Amino acid sequence: MGQQQITPKQRGYLIVNAHPAGCAASVRQVWEAIPPEPHEGRAPVVLVLGASGGYGMAVLLAGLRRHGVRGIGVAFENAGTERRTASAGWYRTAAMAELASASGGDISFLNGDAHADGTRAEVLKLLTERYGPVDHLVYSLAAPRRTDPATGEIHHSVIKPIGGDFTSPALLFEDGTPQIGSVHLTAATDAERAATVKVMGGEDWELWVRALADENLLGEGFTTVALSYVGSPITAPVYRQGTIGAAKEDLEATARRLQADVLPGRGRAFTVVAGAAVTQASTAIPSVALYTSLLREALGERGWRTTADQAVDLWAQLTDTTALNLDDQDRIRLDGWEVDPAVQARVLELWSDPAAAVAADPAGAAWFYAQFRALYGWDVPGVDYAAPVETSVAWPPRRP
Incomplete structure (x- = not known):
């Protein structure tokens, strides 16, 4: 598109264009929020699947800034x-490469596409030629569809309750003004549940771990984690008790299977239960926007743990x-600040009359809206949106 002055094109919780300078500034905000840590010795090799936003981006930046990691970030933009x-993740990736x-x-x-055999082969080749065995594999994919590499069948994920319909208050915005509406979701069919597990469950994560093992690319003390979420009883009908929850249960079962069948002695x-966050994936889940805004109100600015904060905590645990x-299901917990009973009691009180x-x-609500817009590079402090900006940004070149 070249250099031009652009304005956001928004439909509800979807913005169909992104601002390059705003996206870059949002990445720098995450980077600067991570306390640097001097590091010496061998740089751990990391492979992050889903590196262009959300927790995947935060984990990669925290690993780089605090532990000097080297390796590969995969995204589909x-x-x-x-x-x-370009997509917001495209611009964020370019900014991450510069940092x-x-x-x-x-x-x-x-x-x-991290679900594709071709992408997996390309990553394995690059690891073999440049980086060597992987110390940490971080699986942070949130995709609406997945092509099964074995059958070629395309599976589509859905966000629906299981066992019955679900109606909930929801946070809506009319010209940026918060309003309370409602959302009604019909119950998922068995086929929709199965398809969501195929897309967002652990099958693909296991393929990646087995591929690394088959190519002798598991580093000594190899650790792999997959990002998950539990959340609140408020959101449970559409999350942990819904189709996404079924996929997360499969992800957690996969962790146990990998530990038992693939990784003994290796x-x-x-799985990592992270806390609530405003991401492109989470804004697609009905009722989550309202819940997250009320959670932020209950916690205040000081009580909120950003993706950067949680990524720093995760790396501290991964590096011992x-x-x-660990909880009683051997899941790494980063969400204690969210599920604290006093916090949840306050959110439930607010939820009783959200309007x-x-x-x-x-x-x-205003904070949530600003965070949502910033995902696409809009309303980021310090960015001159009246100035023309270069929208044609190159993907980071392959390192020599």
């Missing part, structure tokens, strides 16, 4: 056209700087 900007290079890091970014596998915080809660104090 859109380069844009003459009429449309990595400026800090002396050795990170290669691959643009490809490494560890865990602190002990693993009154938002009217009395709209700060949480």
Whole structure:
């Protein structure tokens, strides 16, 4: 598209264009929120699947800034056209590459479908030729569809309750003004549940771990983690008790299977229960926007744990700087700040009359809206949106 002045094109919780400078500034915000840590000795090799946003991006940046990791970040992003900007993740990846290079890091970014055999083969080749065995594999994919590499069948995920319909209050925005509406979801069919597990469950994660093992690319003390979420009883009908929850249960079962069948004496596998966050994946889940805004109101700015904060905590556990915080299902927990009973009691109180809660104090809703817009590079402080910007940004070149 070249250099031009652009404005957001928004439909509800979907913005179909992204601002390059705003996306870059949002990445720098995450980077600067991570306390740097001097590191010496061998740089751990990391492979992050789903590296262009959310927890995957935060984990990669925290690993680089605090532990000097080297390795590969994989994402599946859109380069844009003459009429449309590139995807927000495309611009974020370009910004991450600049930060990595400026800090002396050795990170290669691959643009490809992480569910595809071809992408897996490309990653394995690059590991063999440049980086060697992987110390940490981070699985942080959130995709609407997946092509089964064995059958070629395309599976589509859905966000639906299981066993019955679900109606919930929801946070809506009309010209940026928060309003309380409602959402009604019909119950998932057995086929929809199975398809969601195929897309968002652990099958693909296991394929990656087995592929690394088959190519002798598991480092000594190898650890793999997959990002998961539990959340609140408030959101349970559409999350942990719904189709996404079924997929997360499969992910957790996969961790146990990997530990028992693939990694004995060779490494560890865990799911990581992260706390709430405003991500492109989470904004697609009905009722989660309202819940997250009320959670932010209940916690306040100081109580909220960002993706950067949680990524720092995760790396401390993965590198044995602190002990693993495991629950009774051997899941690493990063969400204690969210599921604290006192916090959840306050959120439930606000949830009992969300219209009154938002009217009395709209700060949480306004914060959520700003966070959502920033995902696409809009409303980021310090960015001049009136100035023309170069929208044609190259994907980071392969490192020599």
